[in-house]
Structure formats: C-alpha cells, structure tokens
Amino acid sequence: MARGLIENMVSEALVGLDLVFTSDVSSQYSSALSSGFSFLSIDLFHPKSIVEDLSVTSGGPDPRSDLAYEKNGKSITKSLVGKVSTTIDVDADIISIRQSSAQLLMKELSWAAHLGLPAVIIRVNRPTSPNLARLLINFIRGEYTPIKIWLVFPMVINFNSSNEMSKVENKESTPDELSFCSPWHWWLNLSTMTADISDALGIVLEIPNDLPNESVISRWFSEPVVCLLIDTQLFLTNSKGYPVLPKSHQYIINRFFKLNVQIILTGACRNDKGYTAYQQYIAWLWQSQDAPDLYEEQSKGLEDQLQEPLQPLRDNLSSTTYSIFEMDPFKYQAYETVSL
Numbered sequence: 001m002a003r004g005l006i007e008n009m010v011s012e013a014l015v016g017l018d019l020v021f022t023s024d025v026s027s028q029y030s031s032a033l034s035s036g037f038s039f040l041s042i043d044l045f046h047p048k049s050i051v052e053d054l055s056v057t058s059g060g061p062d063p064r065s066d067l068a069y070e071k072n073g074k075s076i077t078k079s080l081v082g083k084v085s086t087t088i089d090v091d092a093d094i095i096s097i098r099q100s101s102a103q104l105l106m107k108e109l110s111w112a113a114h115l116g117l118p119a120v121i122i123r124v125n126r127p128t129s130p131n132l133a134r135l136l137i138n139f140i141r142g143e144y145t146p147i148k149i150w151l152v153f154p155m156v157i158n159f160n161s162s163n164e165m166s167k168v169e170n171k172e173s174t175p176d177e178l179s180f181c182s183p184w185h186w187w188l189n190l191s192t193m194t195a196d197i198s199d200a201l202g203i204v205l206e207i208p209n210d211l212p213n214e215s216v217i218s219r220w221f222s223e224p225v226v227c228l229l230i231d232t233q234l235f236l237t238n239s240k241g242y243p244v245l246p247k248s249h250q251y252i253i254n255r256f257f258k259l260n261v262q263i264i265l266t267g268a269c270r271n272d273k274g275y276t277a278y279q280q281y282i283a284w285l286w287q288s289q290d291a292p293d294l295y296e297e298q299s300k301g302l303e304d305q306l307q308e309p310l311q312p313l314r315d316n317l318s319s320t321t322y323s324i325f326e327m328d329p330f331k332y333q334a335y336e337t338v339s340l
Helices: 003-007 027-033 047-053 095-115 130-142 183-193 194-200 213-222 246-257 275-287 295-296 319-327 330-340
Strands: 015-018 039-041 080-083 120-122 146-153 201-206 225-229 260-268
Touching: 003 146, 015 275, 027 039, 047 275, 080 095, 095 120, 095 130, 120 319, 130 194, 146 183, 146 225, 183 194, 194 201, 213 246, 225 246, 260 275
Parallel strands: 015 039, 015 260, 039 080, 080 120, 120 146, 146 201, 201 225, 225 260
Antiparallel strands: none
C-alpha cells in the first residue's frame, strides 16, 4: 500500500506480512487477512528461476498467471506489494551479471505495473547504485500506471567482529565514523541521482536487533520512510507466552508511528500462537500511542524534510507563503546576533 493509502487509514496500524515464495497467492492472502494483516509482500518471480537466469541473456523466467492474483473472481493486487529478487544486481562488477540483471529488473517492474500493484520492493546493498538509479528513472518516466518503488535500507551495517569497520554506527561511534559508508548515505547518494522521480520513491527501513545511537536513528525521521521491516527474531516472549518487543524498540517504533509508517513483519513464526499474535501486538502498540500534542497536530503532513531554502527576494512567492515566512522570528534574531 502506497503512502496515499496510509493517510486514509491512520486510525489503525497497517501491518503487512512478508512471504517466502508461494505458488498459491490466493490462499495465503485469505490466511493473512484472517490473521489481521492488511497486505502481503510477495516475490514477483520464483527466486530459483531468477538465479538460473542471471548467467544468460534470455527473456527471463515466466511469471505466475494473472489468475493467481484473484480471489473469488476479484483482483487482490491492491493488497499485495511485489518483491524484486534479491539476487538481481544491476551494479555488479561482472558485466554479464550486470546486463542480465538489468533485463530481469525491468521485466519484474513491468510485470508489477501490469498487475497494478501499488508498490514494488527493491533491496539496496551498495553505497552507490548509478545503474539502479538510471533504470528506475527510465521505468518511472515511461510508466503510465502509477506505482511506488520501496527501497529497503538497513538502519545500520552489520559487520563481522573481525572486520575493521565493525564499529561503524554502533553505540560508541564518533561523528566521523557516522559519516563513513552508512546506509543513510547510500540513500542520500541514490536519492540525489533520482531526484526527478523522488515522489515515486519510499524507504523500507530494516530495524536491527542492536539499535544504534540516537544520532543514527534520528536522521531517518526526515526521510520518506513508508515502512519498517521488523524480523520476528527481534521479539521476546512475555510471561503469558505472547511476543513483545524490547522497550527500546517499542520507543523507536512509536516515534515512526507518528509519521504514519507501516510495518512489514518478516521471518519465521517463532510463537505458538501464530502470526496473529505478532499482528495483535503491533496493533496494540499503535493504539497505545500518546495523543499528539498541539505542535504534532498542527504540523501533520508538514514534517521536517531537507529541501532548498525559500528565497523570498528572488522567488515569486504567494502572499500566503510569504506571510508564513515572515512569521518566523529566527532569521531576524540571527541577523541581530551577526550584526552585534
């Protein structure tokens, strides 16, 4: 479900379930809905067929039939988010892999658009992805059907303890280390190259088991995060046998909930009560949020984001925009401080 759908359903938490490849989409859809989930994320093609096809330059694997995305004669595609195969690497060092990956990526994106899916998920694993940026721009510009691209980024990079970069972005990181090769900079790089299609892009932020320090977390709040990817491994089991998240994770998720962010639950079910227990817990977190204060209420939809500053002396601003600009006293205080 794209961000536009979120804004119409802010009274409840939208929780999706990430599925390993299934040939019976319809029955999995029914099962997920009966468990309280709002949508499914599914592979567009069988992962095995993608792996076999990366070494050749053929037309690629065959997708499922359109009929697989129907339930009782009605389309269920609006409740599905497609996942591009993680083995596709359009920025690979090997030319043949790069070329075949580009063909397969475009085929998967085109198939998702043909089905009318609201969004497609692509995992980003590289600091720089110029080919991915180029292909996404070409696809969005040439596609008449509106579709969102959800890019998966880890909140932090997980390194082996033996790796000299293992301390990057951990709780002892210094500001210099935070600026080195972080996933946030991966996004910054990619978003700069895809500025012309920024409205079509969203972030799926992968929540780690060990949360980084506040400076790493807070910078994501100004980015277009549409979903949090939460693995079942993060959950603990309380005294009554239900899955719960650690307090630190609850706090972070509640902060993102204020931005109407959705949740995608991934990983194997690790609780005897089934996936329903996870969904109910996340719904409880949503419902137990503190009521928004006056500032949050008035600024809904106008959250902080990086953009070029207004220049009222150069730009032709509307009278309303100019009056709001003039109501901000900070610039005059800054001018006075500088002139003293």
